[in-house]
Amino acid sequence: MSEQGSRKLFEHVINLLKNGSESDAEKLCRSQLAEFPRDVNFLSLLGSILLRQNDFEGAEENLKIVAEISPSYPKVQEDLGTVLLNLGRPQEAVLPLQRAIEQHPENAGAFFKLGGALKSLGRHEAGDAALKMASDLSPAQANLEKATHLFAQGKFRESETVAKKILEENPREVNAGLLLGRIAIHARAFKQAEKLLKRVIEIAPKFIIAWHELSNALREQGKDEEAIVLLRKALEIDGENATTFYQLAAALAVAGRTAESAKSYQKAVQIDPSLVGAYLGLGHTLKTMGDLDGGISAYKKARKLKPNIGEISFSLSNLKTFRFSDLEIEDMKRRLNNPKLDKPSKVAFSFSLGKSYEDSGDYDEAFQYYKMGNEIQRSLITYDPVQTEVSNDKLKEVFSSEFFQEISTTNPGNKDSSPIFIVGMPRSGSTLLEQILASHSQVDGTRELPDLGIVSQMLNNKEKGTLYPGGIRKMQKSEIHDLGETYLDRANRHRQGAPYFTDKMPNNFAHIGLIATIMPNAKIIDARRHPLDSCIGCFKQHWALGQTYAYDMFELGEFYLEYDSLMEHWNQVLPGKVLRVQYEDVVQDLEMQVKLILDYCSLPFEESCINFHQTKRSVATASSEQVRQPIYTKSLNTWKKFESHIDPLIEILEPLLDTSDLTKIVR
Numbered sequence: 001m002s003e004q005g006s007r008k009l010f011e012h013v014i015n016l017l018k019n020g021s022e023s024d025a026e027k028l029c030r031s032q033l034a035e036f037p038r039d040v041n042f043l044s045l046l047g048s049i050l051l052r053q054n055d056f057e058g059a060e061e062n063l064k065i066v067a068e069i070s071p072s073y074p075k076v077q078e079d080l081g082t083v084l085l086n087l088g089r090p091q092e093a094v095l096p097l098q099r100a101i102e103q104h105p106e107n108a109g110a111f112f113k114l115g116g117a118l119k120s121l122g123r124h125e126a127g128d129a130a131l132k133m134a135s136d137l138s139p140a141q142a143n144l145e146k147a148t149h150l151f152a153q154g155k156f157r158e159s160e161t162v163a164k165k166i167l168e169e170n171p172r173e174v175n176a177g178l179l180l181g182r183i184a185i186h187a188r189a190f191k192q193a194e195k196l197l198k199r200v201i202e203i204a205p206k207f208i209i210a211w212h213e214l215s216n217a218l219r220e221q222g223k224d225e226e227a228i229v230l231l232r233k234a235l236e237i238d239g240e241n242a243t244t245f246y247q248l249a250a251a252l253a254v255a256g257r258t259a260e261s262a263k264s265y266q267k268a269v270q271i272d273p274s275l276v277g278a279y280l281g282l283g284h285t286l287k288t289m290g291d292l293d294g295g296i297s298a299y300k301k302a303r304k305l306k307p308n309i310g311e312i313s314f315s316l317s318n319l320k321t322f323r324f325s326d327l328e329i330e331d332m333k334r335r336l337n338n339p340k341l342d343k344p345s346k347v348a349f350s351f352s353l354g355k356s357y358e359d360s361g362d363y364d365e366a367f368q369y370y371k372m373g374n375e376i377q378r379s380l381i382t383y384d385p386v387q388t389e390v391s392n393d394k395l396k397e398v399f400s401s402e403f404f405q406e407i408s409t410t411n412p413g414n415k416d417s418s419p420i421f422i423v424g425m426p427r428s429g430s431t432l433l434e435q436i437l438a439s440h441s442q443v444d445g446t447r448e449l450p451d452l453g454i455v456s457q458m459l460n461n462k463e464k465g466t467l468y469p470g471g472i473r474k475m476q477k478s479e480i481h482d483l484g485e486t487y488l489d490r491a492n493r494h495r496q497g498a499p500y501f502t503d504k505m506p507n508n509f510a511h512i513g514l515i516a517t518i519m520p521n522a523k524i525i526d527a528r529r530h531p532l533d534s535c536i537g538c539f540k541q542h543w544a545l546g547q548t549y550a551y552d553m554f555e556l557g558e559f560y561l562e563y564d565s566l567m568e569h570w571n572q573v574l575p576g577k578v579l580r581v582q583y584e585d586v587v588q589d590l591e592m593q594v595k596l597i598l599d600y601c602s603l604p605f606e607e608s609c610i611n612f613h614q615t616k617r618s619v620a621t622a623s624s625e626q627v628r629q630p631i632y633t634k635s636l637n638t639w640k641k642f643e644s645h646i647d648p649l650i651e652i653l654e655p656l657l658d659t660s661d662l663t664k665i666v667r
Contacts (some may be wrong), residue, residue: 006032010041010135021208022049023242023272030274040070051086059083065094072103077109081117086152090117108138112145140166140173156183160569174204175414181213185220186666208238215247218257222454224255225493242272251287256447256494261285269301276306283315286299292319308335310348316596317352324356333354335605346651347377351484351542363641370540371645374551383548385555392510394568398469399513401535401573407517412477414484417521419491420502420601423509424527425563427537429583432612433527434504436594439605439612444501446494452503452511455518484518498603507546509563516577523601526567529583531653532639534621535560536646557652564656584665590631637663 011033016025026228029046032039036501047062063080066073084090094117100110119127133659134142143166150159160183166176177200184193197214201207211234218227249264268275283298296319307517311334313332316322324332335341336349351372357366408412420437422430425509438445458472465472475483494502506527508515515522529537535557538550549559570578579600586593594609608614613631639646640663650662658664 004040006041012047013042013045017045018206021238021241021243021300021479023275024238024240024245025049026053026274027242027272038065038069040066040073042500044073044076044079044480047083048075051079051083054086056083056086056452060087071099077103078113079108081110081113084115085113085117087665090120093117094121094146094311106137108134108141109145109434110143111137112149118416122139129131129241140170144175144179147176150335151179151183151575156186159183172203173270174200174207174210174288177203178210179211181210181217183334185213185217188220190217190220194221196491205376206237208234208241208244211237212247215251219251222450222490222585224251227251228255242268242275242278245271246278247273249278249281249285251283253288258285258288262289264328265298274305276302276309276312278599279305280315287319292321294532295319296322307331308338308341309346310335310341310345310352314348314353317355318542323359329353329356343376343380345371345469347380347542349373350376351540354540358641359580363643367642373542374539374553378541378551381548381551383551383555383561385558387550387558388549388562395469395513395566396569398472399517399569399573403473403513404516404573410477411520412480413516413518413520414481414488415521416484416528417518417602418488418500419515419519419522420500421512421515421522421524422502422504422506422527422662423512423524425529425538425560426506426543426550427527428506428527429581430504430506430527432586432596433525434502434610435612436597437502437601439608439614440598440606441608442499442603443601444495445489446501446503448505449491449494449503449506450488451490452505452515454490456511456514458483458486469514472514480518483514487518500603509567509570512574512578516574525597526580527583528580530637530639530663531560531564531656532646532649532662533583533635535638535649536639536642538564553646553649554652557649560653560657582665584636587631587636 009028013025013028016022016028026046026049028297029042029049033046034043036042043062044066046543047059047066050056050059050062058180060080063076066076067080067455070076071342077096077100081093081095081100084093084096094114097110097114097117097267101107101114104110111130115127115130115134117127118124118130134145143162147159147162147166150156150501161182163176163179163183166173167180172415176189181197181200184190184196194214194217197210200210201214202662204210211230215231215234217228218224218230227249228251231251234244235248245264245268249261249268250262252258252264262282262285265278265285268278269282269468272278272418279298283295283302285295286292286298287295295315299312301315302309303316306312313328315325317324332353336346336353350369351498354366354369354373357363357369372440375515385480420443422429422433422437434445437443456468459468459475461465461471464471464474470584472480491503509526512524515524528534537552538547539553540554541547541550543550548557567578567580579597581593581597595605598605650657656666658666
């Protein structure tokens with residue numbers, strides 16, 4: 001490439017960065033460096049991009065080459081010092097930061113970083129002097145650097161205070177606005193984040209990163225369709241931004257628009273073949289669509305780019321028909337034993353190895369890896385079993401026989417009979433029941449919809465002093481009807497026009513009282529399985545979100561007892577309302593159980609429900625491959641593989657078991 005052509009390309013990359021198109025800028029830098037590996041301009045740019053992406057090792061590699069070839073290259077010393085600080089190496093960061101200041105004595109940012117490095121080394125007097133110099137040179141720049149640094153350290157409250165001060169002095173400082181938006185997202189104040197970020201893109205419409213963060217804030221509020229519209233507008237501004245296509249694909253996936261999601265992921269990796277998250281998302285989407293070969297290919301491309309991200313290997317292991325090679329197993333074990341590996345990846349590799357050893361019949365070794373993964377994950381999450389018991393007791397108190405007798409005279413709920421809720425413990429056959437029903441011509445199979453949980457939170461009203469579930473007693477008839485209407489409106493975006501639809505969010509078993517109140521004509525199916533099979537199925541599964549009770553065998557058993565107790569309550573106060581379907585019965589007499597299910601749902605019998613495995617539809621759960629196979633019995637009493645390791649669970653579940661023959665189901 002000519003010098004003029006190289007300069008034009010460099011200017012184009014700079015413009016991409018100004019507009020927030022980091023992935024496109026990175027792609028062009030890597031393309032140029034493939035041909036000219038020691039081009040300091042593009043090495044420096046790539047180092048800066050990787051620094052923004054928190055790929056500090058990659059940034060260090062590029063910036064050190066620039067510092068070696070051209071020590072006085074603009075910003076290289078400051079960027080290198082920043083990278084070394086982020087890598088926890090302040091001693092090494094001091095020299096390049098001092099060089100940056102020697103080259104540009106008025107560089108407030110370099111003074112601020114040098115001050116932080118010196119103070120972390122115990123050189124407080126020199127550090128304070130450097131920080132004072134930063135503030136004297138450029139208070140606004142120093143404050144922005146400080147706020148950003150505090151945010152990176154996880155000191156969100158302090159970062160927020162500094163960023164707010166910046167905006168008070170300059171309301172159009174979009175970087176401070178973006179930072180406040182990110183802080184609000186971290187604090188789960190999504191409405192506030194939405195307001196802040198909308199202001200940012202109003203001031204700077206081409207600031208694409210702000211569009212991305214705004215889409216995150218919208219999606220966290222369940223505003224998937226708004227996020228999709230927003231991201232399509234962002235593509236009108238920059239139609240070749242890989243990250244925008246990636247974000248759009250994720251929003252489409254959540255909205256259940258799976259085929260569109262796959263196309264958007266494919267566009268993202270076409271633009272930027274190094275975008276690991278897009279390959280991972282593409283793998284998930286193709287798996288959901290039943291394209292296992294495509295899913296495996298996408299996962300493997302992601303793994304090749306980032307082999308230390310355990311989630312990628314777990315995604316492969318979660319394809320129930322996939323088997324790792326001996327070399328792949330040894331590679332995962334080696335990575336798992338690396339003390340520098342982050343804990344989430346340790347969890348993912350542990351579950352992957354557990355699945356691998358289970359597949360090979362080494363159940364003792366498999367259980368040890370499952371146990372390891374569960375123990376690490378339990379240390380990363382918050383779960384209070386006492387709170388579960390308290391919450392369930394409150395549900396029983398509010399949704400009592402007396403309550404349902406009272407409302408039977410007014411019958412305030414929405415009379416729509418289209419929802420069919422499939423509830424229960426995870427790994428209990430709910431996906432199979434959904435597939436059976438979704439194979440009926442009058443039923444749309446949707447997914448695990450979060451909407452009922454969102455509707456339940458609408459009862460929490462500070463102004464009225466109401467909380468869920470007790471707030472339902474203070475609501476007017478019209479308000480109760482509107483809650484049902486709100487759920488139906490939210491669920492409607494997942495429907496395709498059939499008279500009925502399924503919602504198979506398992507944890508909705510806690511909301512059966514709410515369902516019966518706001519949608520009394522809805523059908524509810526309790527998917528049951530042998531308690532030990534159900535619990536061991538949960539213990540072997542690394543859940544993406546939720547199911548926080550599943551990572552400790554004692555807590556898991558206690559949760560199952562709570563679930564069973566709550567279902568007993570619903571059966572007492574709402575006799576005949578819930579149809580219990582036992583997984584073992586479905587497996588052993590499919591036709592009879594299908595007829596019972598369809599009869600309960602007031603649906604005519606259709607042969608397609610027997611041949612459910614032939615139905616073509618997207619299935620997003622861990623059982624997606626099983627429901628595309630004919631019925632089989634090998635999944636019965638799978639807990640026996642691990643019987644020698646689960647005495648604590650058996651003891652907890654004893655009230656529900658036949659101790660003379662644990663394979664029998666008592667209730």
